[in-house]
Amino acid sequence: MKIYYYTFGCKVNQYETENLKQLFLKRGFDTSDKIIGADVCLVNTCTVTANSDSKCRQFLRKVKKQNPYCILILTGCFPQAFEDAAYEMEECDIITGSSNKTEIPELLDEYLSKRQRIIKIVPHKKGEKFEDMSNTEVKTKTRAYIKIQDGCDQYCSYCIIPYARGHIRSKSLDILKNEIIELSKSGHKEVILVGINLCCYGKDLDNDIRLIDAIEVACGIDGIERVRLGSLEPEMILDEDIKRMARQKKLCPHFHLSLQSGCDRTLKSMNRKYTISEYTELVNKLRENFENCAITTDIMVGFPDETDEDFNQSLEFARKIKFSHAHIFPYSQREGTVAAKRDNQISQSIKEKRARKMTEICKQSEQDFLQKMIGKSVKVLFERESCTEFHQGFSENYTQIKIMRENPLKSLRRTIFCVKIIGYENNYCIGTIIK
Ligand code: SF4
Structure with missing residues (x-):
């Protein structure tokens, strides 16, 4: 039997789909790269915005139209957070949430023997254990994502994720170590350590384990030359941990610190647990400790009750921090969250106007960052050949680098070279190999 996989959403979801693929391969199921011809279609959902839900519904319709007789499996954050809505999706034969994904192969066996619809959404409980998964070979990717943490207990007022992902829980250091050893062998x-709220890594483990301990384990594996961190909440990173991080030469000087707003009043209303001065302090410490440090972020505009003055503060803050890249998005009302019920919602036109202004400021700092890279020598891990013209990869600080491809038949994939930066264009730098 052949299975077609489709993943919506974040790197954690992608990691989990990859794990399911590996579990099914071990049971003798093949992977299909097309909907048509697959016996089973597995859709791993995201529910971060209302738009994610409608994209998922559209996709399910597309699957049923192209392949009406396939067995359809729906899993992930959407059914977990909106159980009633998931029950109504009658085109789905198996429905699970985010808490028991590794059970899906057994549920498929059960479905194949009984041919009866299965819905198994297990509620998240306080104290539940991390669902162990290890992806020991990710054939299609140069960089391997490793999920080390799940869940969030922060309840930011706009976010549905704590309801979809449950409470914080972490992968043990031993399992992490073995997984990275296998990835190195392949x-x-x-490797990129990812989680739903990565900074909470270890809080549920014994012996005061923290994210820095997972970083040290990853950096200690022979053959792994770079360790990168996924998105971080700008809190709970201790000074002592920054010093320990700086001693790890394999740790990439790239930190994605989710800002959301550069205005304290808005941060408070979002139930974020830091102030802009704490954020600035953290950025300064990272920049002092890591050479060529890149700080990237996410910024939301048009949160309920964000006044022009609040927005201008946020804009000025972004200008001051000089992010090397920022993902800007307008606030979208998410059913089931505190912020969605507030009456002082901002009109779509104001949200769009603010998003344009914020993008302009952040684009400028991205260009300034790229320009400052000129003349530097950086190590680039090549990932692919973007076209016949270029080899393409990323530097340690996550700048996209392209170099001319002299031999169209030669690939530099999975190799690291030292490259001198000679220019930049759009959102990438151009360089030449020096060794
Ligand atoms: S920290 Fe806030 S935004 Fe991030 S997952 Fe948790 S609740 Fe959502």
Whole structure:
């Protein structure tokens, strides 16, 4: 039997789909790269915005139209957070949430023997254990993502994720170590540690384990040359941990610190647990400790009750921090969250106007960052050949680098070279190999 996989959403979801693929391969199921011809279609959902839900519904309709007789499996954050809505999706034969994904192969066996619809959405409980998964070879990717943490207990007022992902829980250091050893053996040079709220890594484990301990384990594996961190909440990173991080030469000087707003009044209303002065302090410490440090972020505009003055403060803050890249998005009302019920919602036109202004400021700092890279020598892990013209990869600080491709038949994939930056265009730098 052949299975077609489709993933919506974040890197954690992608990691989990990859894990399911590996579990099914071990049971003798093949992977299909097309909906048509697959016996089973597995859709791993995201529910971060209302738009994610409608994209998922559209996709399910597309699957049923192209392949009406396939067995359809729906899993992930959407059914977990909106159980009643998931029950109504009658085109789905198996429905699970985010808490028991590794059970899906057994549920498929059960479905194949009884041919009866299965819905198994297990509620998240306080104290539940991390669902162990290890992806030991990710053939299609140069960089391997490793999920080390799940869940969030922060309840930011706009976010549905704590309801979809449950409470914080972490992968043990032993399992992490073995997974990275296997990834290294299969040729991966870079691993990226990801989680739903990565900074909470270890809070549920014994012996005061923290994210820095997972970083040290990853950096200690032979063959792994780079360790990168996924998105971080700008809190709970201790000074002592920054010092320990700086001693790890394999740790990439790239930190994605989710800002959301550069205005304290808005941060408070979002139930974020830091102030802009704490954020600035953290950025300064990272920049002092890591050479060529890149700080990237997410910024939301048009949160309920964000006044022009609040927005201008946020804009000025973004200008001051000089992010090397920012993902800007207008606030969208998410059913089931505190902020969605507030009456002082901002009109779509104001949200769009603010998003344009914020993008302009952040684009400028991205260009300034790229320009400052000129003349520097950086190590680039090549990932692919973007076209016949260029080899393409990323530097340690996550700048996209392209170099001319002299031999159209030669690939530099999964190799690291030292490159001198000679220019930049759009959102990438151009360089030449020096060794
Ligand atoms: S920290 Fe806030 S935004 Fe991030 S997952 Fe948790 S609740 Fe959502």
